[in-house]
Amino acid sequence: MCGIVGYAGNKNVESVLLVGLICLEYRGYDSAGIAVFDKGDIEIRKEKGKIKALENLLKEKPVDGHIGIGHTRWATHGEPSQINAHPHTDSKTSIAVVHNGIIENYQKLKFQLQSKGHVFHSSTDTEVIPHLLAEELKAGKSIKDAFLNIFSKIEGKWAISVLFEREPDRVYFAQDGAPLLIGKGKNEYYLSSAIEALIRNSAEVCYTKNKEWGYFTKNELAIFDFQGNPIVPEFKKQELKWTEIDKTGYPHYMIKEIFEQPSIFRKIIEKRMNGGYELNFPEFTLPKEILSRVTRLIIQAAGTSLHAGMIGKHYLEQFPKIQTDSEMSSEFVYRNPVVEGDTMIIAISQSGETADTLAGIYEAKAKFLKVISLVNNVNSTIARESDAFIDMLAGPEIGVASTKAFTAQLMHLFLFSLYVASLKWMIPEEELKALLDEVKLLPSKMDAILNKASIIEKWSKDFVDTKDFVFLGRTYNHPVALEGALKLKEISYIHASGYAGGELKHGPIALITSEVPVVCIAIDSEIYPKMVSNIEEIKARHGKIISIVNEGDEQVKALSDYCFEIPKCSEVLSPLLTVIPLQLLSYYVAVARDYDPDKPRNLAKSVTVE
Numbered sequence: 129m130c131g132i133v134g135y136a137g138n139k140n141v142e143s144v145l146l147v148g149l150i151c152l153e154y155r156g157y158d159s160a161g162i163a164v165f166d167k168g169d170i171e172i173r174k175e176k177g178k179i180k181a182l183e184n185l186l187k188e189k190p191v192d193g194h195i196g197i198g199h200t201r202w203a204t205h206g207e208p209s210q211i212n213a214h215p216h217t218d219s220k221t222s223i224a225v226v227h228n229g230i231i232e233n234y235q236k237l238k239f240q241l242q243s244k245g246h247v248f249h250s251s252t253d254t255e256v257i258p259h260l261l262a263e264e265l266k267a268g269k270s271i272k273d274a275f276l277n278i279f280s281k282i283e284g285k286w287a288i289s290v291l292f293e294r295e296p297d298r299v300y301f302a303q304d305g306a307p308l309l310i311g312k313g314k315n316e317y318y319l320s321s322a323i324e325a326l327i328r329n330s331a332e333v334c335y336t337k338n339k340e341w342g343y344f345t346k347n348e349l350a351i352f353d354f355q356g357n358p359i360v361p362e363f364k365k366q367e368l369k370w371t372e373i374d375k376t377g378y379p380h381y382m383i384k385e386i387f388e389q390p391s392i393f394r395k396i397i398e399k400r401m402n403g404g405y406e407l408n409f410p411e412f413t414l415p416k417e418i419l420s421r422v423t424r425l426i427i428q429a430a431g432t433s434l435h436a437g438m439i440g441k442h443y444l445e446q447f448p449k450i451q452t453d454s455e456m457s458s459e460f461v462y463r464n465p466v467v468e469g470d471t472m473i474i475a476i477s478q479s480g481e482t483a484d485t486l487a488g489i490y491e492a493k494a495k496f497l498k499v500i501s502l503v504n505n506v507n508s509t510i511a512r513e514s515d516a517f518i519d520m521l522a523g524p525e526i527g528v529a530s531t532k533a534f535t536a537q538l539m540h541l542f543l544f545s546l547y548v549a550s551l552k553w554m555i556p557e558e559e560l561k562a563l564l565d566e567v568k569l570l571p572s573k574m575d576a577i578l579n580k581a582s583i584i585e586k587w588s589k590d591f592v593d594t595k596d597f598v599f600l601g602r603t604y605n606h607p608v609a610l611e612g613a614l615k616l617k618e619i620s621y622i623h624a625s626g627y628a629g630g631e632l633k634h635g636p637i638a639l640i641t642s643e644v645p646v647v648c649i650a651i652d653s654e655i656y657p658k659m660v661s662n663i664e665e666i667k668a669r670h671g672k673i674i675s676i677v678n679e680g681d682e683q684v685k686a687l688s689d690y691c692f693e694i695p696k697c698s699e700v701l702s703p704l705l706t707v708i709p710l711q712l713l714s715y716y717v718a719v720a721r722d723y724d725p726d727k728p729r730n731l732a733k734s735v736t737v738e
């Protein structure tokens with residue numbers, strides 16, 4: 129949510145910042161701006177809309193320099209507009225600030241500053257920062273002391289980058305709870321909220337930690353803590369390849385990521401099963417004794433990751449037989465749950481930066497609970513703040529609507545449940561082997577589904593004007609119904625709700641008319657006959673049935689207006705397959721309605737505010 133970039137070196141800063149912002153555009157695309165030292169003065173260019181709008185402005189009014197900062201915004205305080213776009217400045221434009229996160233006490237600070245004569249132009253929380261710094265400098269403080277003083281005044285989770293006119297050779301930065309990375313090139317340093325902007329230019333990267341700040345020139349980097357003590361920067365080799373974040377010929381990241389799922393699964397199987405039946409999670413450092421002692425688990429996550437967690441609950445109760453709850457992080461944090469000593473928390477997060485989930489971790493730690501996390505970014509704050517983490521191995525996910533991360537999360541929750549079950553001697557070896565043999569077949573079954581994507585693409589044209597959708601599934605596929613509805617809502621803006629099939633008659637059936645398509649997941653399972661009854665009930669009310677069934681199913685097919693067959697597999701693993709046609713449906717409907725699925729309105733990847 130909001131992306132920050134910075135640069136000091138010999139290159140043309142305007143193009144370096146633009147390229148960086150394009151890489152971070154998935155974090156927000158309401159407005160964008162840059163601040164650059166141009167012949168010693170701070171020059172600002174900012175524009176409402178996507179980065180393209182800023183690019184056009186820069187063509188009309190270019191800037192020239194080698195040092196600067198930039199920002200792409202997801203609005204929190206103040207509507208998307210040119211005035212609210214970052215960078216923000218003090219009244220003399222001698223300080224320019226870009227910011228990610230929220231300054232929670234900004235109103236109080238703004239009143240104090242206004243009473244001292246400071247004039248504000250925007251409705252943002254950010255604007256207090258340059259004014260606070262200006263106030264400190266006016267009182268004769270050094271830049272260092274100015275920073276140290278304001279850190280104790282601002283509350284919230286944030287990251288900033290700052291230019292000071294009086295030091296035109298350097299870029300300042302600071303963070304408390306929002307990510308900031310520094311990339312090292314040859315005679316140049318880069319700053320970014322996420323790795324994507326550093327892949328092409330930085331051989332090494334340093335992940336700053338909470339309550340760190342500093343500056344860089346083209347040749348020098350200095351980092352300090354919030355007491356002013358120097359910190360030795362720790363650089364790591366940057367190993368991501370550019371192709372991993374490129375669309376590689378696909379029209380959108382979302383469809384690329386949907387189609388990547390079989391190859392991700394091949395990688396997961398290779399890494400986690402070593403070609404055999406021995407499960408291993410080398411990065412997971414929690415001692416086995418602690419894991420096998422756990423008597424209760426609470427999974428906390430948000431959005432798509434929560435849907436994966438809801439299925440994870442089934443896995444953890446079925447295999448290691450540990451009582452498990454799955455909860456929205458944003459509710460978990462504030463409801464003061466009852467926990468006992470051997471309760472453990474599992475946080476699930478693709479980005480590893482979601483503020484709600486992070487707050488859940490801090491809440492758990494305050495209760496002295498162990499926290500393990502499942503993340504797609506092992507350098508993320510959530511990975512760092514957990515007692516141990518598992519890498520979900522999905523590779524960078526850029527599409528705002530999460531797809532490949534969901535199936536990678538599910539796979540890891542499944543394998544982790546089997547791992548804990550075997551630690552606790554809860555699963556017979558034969559059963560374990562049979563399940564893992566089935567896992568090995570998943571990539572080719574996913575391929576088989578994706579090879580039929582054009583069927584769903586054709587259907588999508590029929591739903592261009594549809595106003596409401598309903599999704600139904602039961603047991604393991606109830607969360608898949610929720611996920612299908614979420615996907616459709618977020619990228620095609622069609623209202624959609626997911627329900628457990630059994631709940632239909634308790635209210636939602638009132639929604640059913642001939643105008644409402646109902647997506648029914650009806651795969652082979654004990655509950656199949658009940659799902660068939662639900663479909664009959666919808667049919668009786670003239671609802672349009674879109675069914676997801678196993679190959680060879682004739683009964684539901686005969687009742688359906690649209691029927692998509694997936695390869696046979698056990699119910700427990702079925703969500704890994706049933707979700708794929710739903711991902712495709714939401715993608716193709718969004719495209720048919722002429723929306724950009726990679727940049728859904730009002731959304732951003734990596735939700736770093738609560």
Ligand code: F6R
Pocket residue numbers: 430431432433434476477478479480481482485528529530531614615618734735
């Ligand atoms: C939906 C989606 C969101 C995220 C949620 C949690 O497509 O992407 O619902 O799943 O914001 O994000 P992470 O997994 O990064 O914590």
